[in-house]
Amino acid sequence: MRNRRVILDAALNVFSQHGYRGATLDQIAAEAGLSKPNILYYFQGKEQIHLTLLSQLMETWLDPLVELDADGDPKSEILDYVQRKLDMARDLPRESRLFAGEILQGAPRIGPRLHSELKPLFDQKCAVIAGWAKAGKIADINPQHLIFSIWATTQHYADFEAQVSVLVGEDPDAHDTASQHLREMFGRMLCVKD
Amino acid sequence: MRNRRVILDAALNVFSQHGYRGATLDQIAAEAGLSKPNILYYFQGKEQIHLTLLSQLMETWLDPLVELDADGDPKSEILDYVQRKLDMARDLPRESRLFAGEILQGAPRIGPRLHSELKPLFDQKCAVIAGWAKAGKIADINPQHLIFSIWATTQHYADFEAQVSVLVGEDPDAHDTASQHLREMFGRMLCVKD
DNA sequence: AAAAATTTTTACCATTTGGTAAATCCACGA
């Protein structure tokens, strides 16, 4: 069904902008160009739409981290991961904000999936990074907090866009500037000293 | 009036947890132990309560950056700023989330104050940092994005606490670990090479 | 103690919102 996708796209607009409770079915319906009951023909209810979006998002969201390859060159693997996350913040800002809003409110709907999907992947990749550190291929940093820092800095550009745009204006190559900055920062972070 | 503070504290709980639209006056009233009309005796409406919170928060929020001293030692000034922001995320997580929620939704209510209060301060401190960089006292980094990175990484621990706690568990000295990590990261970032 | 001012409660109200029932429309095969 094509209308399902239309509805999900409209819902993504509305949910990412107003949050779960702030979004109304009427808004979503208007955005989708459909009537409210027609939307409820395709989805059981508001919560199911939201949950569907979050579920689909989960895969996309984890993908860049999945690609982090234990057998690749440590430093460029991490820097490439940073780049992928930053690109994603640029290309999928609505998704980023939807996710941020959910976590901000205590992950009431996606909490279980953080345990079942995110955590195992996170632990696995932390182990990979810890291995690199132990082998002396990168600096001896805390893998968990390194990943947090990558998430925080990259998603910041999508989630806090309203603030960023006030402070730096509408720079056409803001993305490249940010990319360069993060490359520099995490590059230095990973360099083995001495 | 003492009740004003009670109401604002209750509202901070509710708004930070559910967002503006997700919060109801009934919830705030229950949390404050007052009746709904009684709350509307002290505040003109829901929006005014929210706006009052954001206004008061603005000062607190900008304070750590105000303290960044152009005449101090560059590196320790910045590292101390990171520490102050991180401490604030620990001590005032509700405020951090309230602010994050507002920005996430496009700063519909605090937007003007970002221009009038945050931007001038931001520009001023960017100039200070740029001066340090030009004088060779710290590495030649982009001040704007440095500050963004500091905000993002420190506030991450408050705003995404639901995710962090899933991934690292309930570590009693998680704060110190995070502090150490950020010190390391930004310390390396600022080191003048060669 | 009486009057005045402030605070709190009771009883509402209009609107919004998520959701439903049932009628209607529309393609398409028999």
Add this chain to the structure above:
DNA sequence: TCGTGGATTTACCAAATGGTAAAAATTTTT
């Protein structure tokens, strides 16, 4: 052409929600 099944709309509804009017209670002032 008629029927059939999916898609869409019309007309609702009950609950929740932000807010108000006015009375009652309480405190303060005279």
